[in-house]
Amino acid sequence: MLFDIFKDNLIIADRALYKKNVMFKVKGLMFTKPLKHGEAIILEAKDEGILETTLHMLFVFYPIDILWLDSKKKIVDIKRGVLPFRPWIVPKNPAKFVIELKSGSTKPLKIGDVLGFKQSNNF
Numbered sequence: 001m002l003f004d005i006f007k008d009n010l011i012i013a014d015r016a017l018y019k020k021n022v023m024f025k026v027k028g029l030m031f032t033k034p035l036k037h038g039e040a041i042i043l044e045a046k047d048e049g050i051l052e053t054t055l056h057m058l059f060v061f062y063p064i065d066i067l068w069l070d071s072k073k074k075i076v077d078i079k080r081g082v083l084p085f086r087p088w089i090v091p092k093n094p095a096k097f098v099i100e101l102k103s104g105s106t107k108p109l110k111i112g113d114v115l116g117f118k119q120s121n122n123f
Contacts, residue, residue, distance in 0.1 A: 002120040005040055005099060007113055013040035013101060014120055020044045028100070030059040035102040042117065043098040053095040057086040063103040067115075068095035075113045078106055 005012040015038050029041065045052035048071050055066065061084050068077040068091040076093040081103050091098075099115075109115075 003042065003117045004120045005042070006116050006118070007109065010108060011038075012105065012109070012115065013099075014038045016040035016042050016099070016117070016120070018042045018044070018117070028055065028060070029064070032060070034062040035064065035100070037102055037105070039102065040105075041100040043100070045096055045098070048096040049094045050091055053091055053098050055089040055098065055100075057082060057084050057089065060084050065101045065103050065106040067097075067099040067101070067106060067109065068093070069097040069099065069115060070094065071096040073097065073115050073117070075109060075111050075115065078109060078111060080104075080106055 001018060003016045003018050004014050005016050053068055063081045063083050066079045066082055067075055070076050076095050077091040079089060082089055
């Protein structure tokens with residue numbers, strides 16, 4: 001199922017995959033083609049925390065932007081242009097959601113912004 005990610009009337013992504021599956025979280029973007037404009041992955045952790053939302057970039061061959069959101073979908077950390085093959089990408093604050101996007105997609109966003117998710121009309 002695809003979702004839109006938005007802030008007010010600004011669409012951040014209109015083709016976001018929403019994943020809670022542990023195996024998907026382990027594999028993530030490894031060995032995939034680069035994300036295109038409008039594409040994203042939303043990962044939901046079981047609990048809000050730092051360890052639960054720590055990522056790796058092993059076998060991801062392109063840079064990405066990463067957003068960490070708390071349970072109210074408020075941005076608690078942003079990392080832009082994260083380079084491939086980094087073993088640990090750790091948020092500064094506890095988070096419930098992680099959003100991975102094409103590098104450069106988060107320019108209009110800042111820590112403290114609140115995002116929304118809704119089912120997308122793009123199939």
